[in-house]
Amino acid sequence: MATLLLATDRTTCTVHAFKTGLQQQPLPLPLPWSNNRSVRENVPYFANLTSTIDVADVDAKSTKTLKNTTPMVAVASVSVQRKKPKPKPTTRHKQTKKLQQQQTRQTRTRTRIQRQPPGPYAFPIVGTLFDFFSRGGVDGMCDVHESMYQDYGEIYGMNLASGDVAPGEYSEVVLCDPRMYDQLLKQETRFPVGAASQVTSFVDYYQENNLTVASGSVSNGPDWKEWRQATSPDMSGLWETYLPTIAETCAKISKIAGREVSIEQNMEFGTDFLSRAAFDMFSAVLYGESPHTTNSRLVSPQDLEFVVATQRAFDITGQLMTNPIHKFLKSNLYDQFVLNMDRTFQFATDRTKEYAEDAVEARYQQQQQQQQQQEKELVGISAPPTTTTTSSISNDEDNTTRSTGSGGGTSGCPIAAIKAATSSSSSYLSHRTDRQKKKSIDTKFSNPSFVERLIHREQLSIEEISESIAPLLMAGLDTTAYQMSWFYLHMASSPDIQETLATDLHTHLGGSDVTTKEQLDSLLYLKACIRESHRLTPTGAMQVKTLPNDIDVVMSSSDDDNTQNNKKDNNTEYYCTIKAGQRISLNLRGYPMDPNYVEAPQTYQPERFLPEAIAQRKGTMAALALDHPDFADAFGRGKRRCLGANVATAEMMILAARLLQDWKIALVDDNEAIHSPTKTWKPIQKLMLRADPYPSMTLVPREKHNTLDKM
Ligand code: HEM
Numbered sequence: 001m002a003t004l005l006l007a008t009d010r011t012t013c014t015v016h017a018f019k020t021g022l023q024q025q026p027l028p029l030p031l032p033w034s035n036n037r038s039v040r041e042n043v044p045y046f047a048n049l050t051s052t053i054d055v056a057d058v059d060a061k062s063t064k065t066l067k068n069t070t071p072m073v074a075v076a077s078v079s080v081q082r083k084k085p086k087p088k089p090t091t092r093h094k095q096t097k098k099l100q101q102q103q104t105r106q107t108r109t110r111t112r113i114q115r116q117p118p119g120p121y122a123f124p125i126v127g128t129l130f131d132f133f134s135r136g137g138v139d140g141m142c143d144v145h146e147s148m149y150q151d152y153g154e155i156y157g158m159n160l161a162s163g164d165v166a167p168g169e170y171s172e173v174v175l176c177d178p179r180m181y182d183q184l185l186k187q188e189t190r191f192p193v194g195a196a197s198q199v200t201s202f203v204d205y206y207q208e209n210n211l212t213v214a215s216g217s218v219s220n221g222p223d224w225k226e227w228r229q230a231t232s233p234d235m236s237g238l239w240e241t242y243l244p245t246i247a248e249t250c251a252k253i254s255k256i257a258g259r260e261v262s263i264e265q266n267m268e269f270g271t272d273f274l275s276r277a278a279f280d281m282f283s284a285v286l287y288g289e290s291p292h293t294t295n296s297r298l299v300s301p302q303d304l305e306f307v308v309a310t311q312r313a314f315d316i317t318g319q320l321m322t323n324p325i326h327k328f329l330k331s332n333l334y335d336q337f338v339l340n341m342d343r344t345f346q347f348a349t350d351r352t353k354e355y356a357e358d359a360v361e362a363r364y365q366q367q368q369q370q371q372q373q374q375e376k377e378l379v380g381i382s383a384p385p386t387t388t389t390t391s392s393i394s395n396d397e398d399n400t401t402r403s404t405g406s407g408g409g410t411s412g413c414p415i416a417a418i419k420a421a422t423s424s425s426s427s428y429l430s431h432r433t434d435r436q437k438k439k440s441i442d443t444k445f446s447n448p449s450f451v452e453r454l455i456h457r458e459q460l461s462i463e464e465i466s467e468s469i470a471p472l473l474m475a476g477l478d479t480t481a482y483q484m485s486w487f488y489l490h491m492a493s494s495p496d497i498q499e500t501l502a503t504d505l506h507t508h509l510g511g512s513d514v515t516t517k518e519q520l521d522s523l524l525y526l527k528a529c530i531r532e533s534h535r536l537t538p539t540g541a542m543q544v545k546t547l548p549n550d551i552d553v554v555m556s557s558s559d560d561d562n563t564q565n566n567k568k569d570n571n572t573e574y575y576c577t578i579k580a581g582q583r584i585s586l587n588l589r590g591y592p593m594d595p596n597y598v599e600a601p602q603t604y605q606p607e608r609f610l611p612e613a614i615a616q617r618k619g620t621m622a623a624l625a626l627d628h629p630d631f632a633d634a635f636g637r638g639k640r641r642c643l644g645a646n647v648a649t650a651e652m653m654i655l656a657a658r659l660l661q662d663w664k665i666a667l668v669d670d671n672e673a674i675h676s677p678t679k680t681w682k683p684i685q686k687l688m689l690r691a692d693p694y695p696s697m698t699l700v701p702r703e704k705h706n707t708l709d710k711m
Contacts (some may be wrong), residue, residue, distance in 0.1 A: 006045055020430040051095045098222060102688040112573045115508045115555070117173050118156035119148075124167040127159030138685045141541040142589050149176050149590035154556055155576060171581040173576070174542070176590030177556040180632035184584060185638045193220045193546040196641035197348070198583075199687070201320045201334075202474070205341050213460075213467040220548070230460055231468060232643060234453040239646035240287045240517045241448050246651055247513040249290040250658040253277050257663060258699045269665070270485045270694035278309045278480040279307050279473075282644075286469060287355045288449030299702035306347040307477070313340035314478040331667065346469035352451060359455040476644045479539070482688045483634060484652055486537040487530055490604050490696055493663050493673040498607060502660045502702065511661060527654055528609035531632065535592045536604055537674070539634055539688035542585035551578050591625035598625055618671040661702065 001500070098104075120131035136143035148156050154177040157170025162501040165171045175181045197203060197218045205214040216227035261269045277295040284290045285430070292298035292412070293307055316337040392566035454465050491498045504525040514520055578584055593601045607613060608626065617623045633649070635642035642648070659665070671678040684692035 046573045055126040113488045117155045117157040118152045145541045145589040176587045178628040179587045194542045235575040244515045245284045247515045250285040250655045254658040262698045269697040275481040282476045286450045309340040309343040315686045349466040352466040352469040355451045359452040365373040431556045462703040482539045531609045543583045597622045663699040
């Protein structure tokens with residue numbers, strides 16, 4: 001063991017280190033150093049340079065010494081190891097080194113000054129609530145954050161009656177510059193806090209009902225990781241394989257759309273029809289077939305009840321979040337939420353169980369076929385190839401897992417054996433190591449639904465699968481419906497753009513459905529229309545994050561202009577400390593709506609997102625305001641990015657491609673157009689923003705669409 005003596009100079013932010021023990025010697029320093037990291041966190045820099053320090057042995061207690069001393073001296077115990085041969089520098093190493101050198105240069109020359117985020121005065125108890133309501137309040141969330149951006153710029157603070165914050169301080173920091181938000185994303189820990197975990201009504205419901213798997217999805221620790229690893233490969237990873245099923249469902253939806261919405265007027269397009277369409281599409285992904293809730297002649301009462309209960313629970317959640325008093329007072333609204341959640345959960349669990357049991361049976365049949373094939377091969381009989389690719393369901397783990405129950409001629413009922421393997425209540429946690437080996441899975445199942453894939457993976461029991469599906473249904477229905485409702489409102493409000501899009505779709509697809517990723521990629525104008533809809537009318541004005549540690553965020557104005565002193569001062573770096581647990585938001589109404597960066601920001605202009613326009617503005621502030629990945633979509637970024645982002649995007653695009661090739665979508669009353677001064681609707685904050693009351697729409701068949709379906 002040797003001792004590493006660290007001495008830092010706060011003014012220059014450099015650190016000097018000396019190794020003691022064997023022989024005291026200065027290391028080749030100064031090194032990049034952050035006073036906000038503990039010794040343990042800083043030491044990797046040393047390890048990189050000297051390759052003699054075992055970081056794991058650094059004494060954590062030294063953190064305190066380091067933080068409170070000026071100039072600081074900290075002692076870290078480190079073990080000295082045999083010098084390893086220097087690894088050959090890869091491009092990544094070179095880039096890291098270059099970055100480190102840049103950082104070192106910067107820290108040598110720049111003075112760092114801490115600043116508080118500006119913002120309205122935060123009163124005791126009510127915080128900045130008065131200011132919030134004066135700018136538009138809950139329903140005017142977009143207006144609030146547009147005006148806050150205008151008044152305070154790249155960063156500001158708010159406190160919406162968060163009792164546990166001292167007067168004058170903020171419970172929430174809002175960032176407008178995506179470069180600052182990126183600094184947070186870069187420091188995400190292994191278990192980052194997800195926005196989903198802030199939807200407290202869901203979290204409470206899962207906990208109160210002992211729903212452990214569902215709770216995992218909204219937790220912020222190893223349980224979340226476990227849940228995400230179990231669900232992500234088949235939802236985010238294999239999203240492309242669901243395209244044909246989604247396309248088939250969309251074709252059916254489009255066939256009856258005119259009849260349901262315009263002729264028989266069984267449902268309103270923007271509210272009922274789109275929610276049911278979202279349910280049909282997502283059910284097709286989950287179970288492999290659509291429940292046809294958009295078709296009033298085929299819909300079952302239970303399915304309809306489910307859609308209504310989910311919508312209701314989702315909307316009430318929005319109200320509970322903006323007014324948590326309901327929960328504390330155990331008001332009728334909270335009871336309503338619980339009632340609707342109970343219905344949703346019961347339905348999703350029962351339905352998933354049915355499909356999961358079918359999938360187990362189908363799997364057994366496949367295994368039987370596989371076994372027969374192998375036996376025939378063994379006795380030298382050349383068997384004809386089967387339609388199901390047996391290798392598609394076999395992988396390393398299959399052989400070991402299955403042999404215990406179903407394969408190898410074991411006695412007893414094979415279906416029961418498979419069921420036993422997949423319904424062991426301990427399976428979720430107990431076979432973790434085995435499960436993690438199963439990195440990829442073949443996609444050629446006879447019915448590649450999400451539930452079936454989970455069954456084939458043998459990672460979760462039937463009960464666990466059933467429990468994980470309900471939160472997905474909750475997360476995946478109205479989010480998609482709300483997003484689509486804004487897109488179609490733009491389409492109906494801008495008939496010329498709708499025509500351009502319909503022509504473009506016809507050029508690329510010639511009337512056919514979208515079933516491949518290549519087709520999706522070719523629909524640039526549709527992508528631009530969806531992207532522009534998100535810019536102008538996002539389903540939320542903000543993207544939300546919380547961090548488990550304090551973090552310093554360097555303000556972007558340090559690089560652009562020293563705004564405080566109104567003169568250039570590139571030697572000063574301003575930073576703001578964001579505290580652990582403090583709510584952080586990215587303002588989607590700042591830069592993307594700033595006329596200094598975006599031409600005619602209030603107008604719906606999808607052309608601004610076509611490749612030529614994007615190429616032209618590269619490297620400018622306009623590119624930052626329009627093309628930064630933080631602003632690109634509504635799914636969040638980082639490790640907690642929406643699990644269903646790929647599937648939801650595919651659903652929205654495939655449905656739009658089908659509907660707009662078949663139908664002209666028009667406002668019943670032209671005065672309800674999105675920027676019309678006579679419009680009667682307002683954006684209302686449910687869990688997300690939605691036009692309320694959503695203007696009525698009608699579907700007119702396009703020329704080639706001659707007959708309405710007689711289903
Ligand atoms: C247009 C539709 C959708 C929108 C706008 C949306 C939006 C979001 C957002 C903003 C988050 C929080 C991200 C963060 O914490 O940074 C999220 C998380 C999540 N979404 Fe979506 N979502 C949509 C559709 C779906 C679908 C179809 C599913 C079904 C799989 C889904 C499942 C989830 C889940 C499970 C999470 C939690 C992820 C985690 O914390 O690891 N979402 N979504």
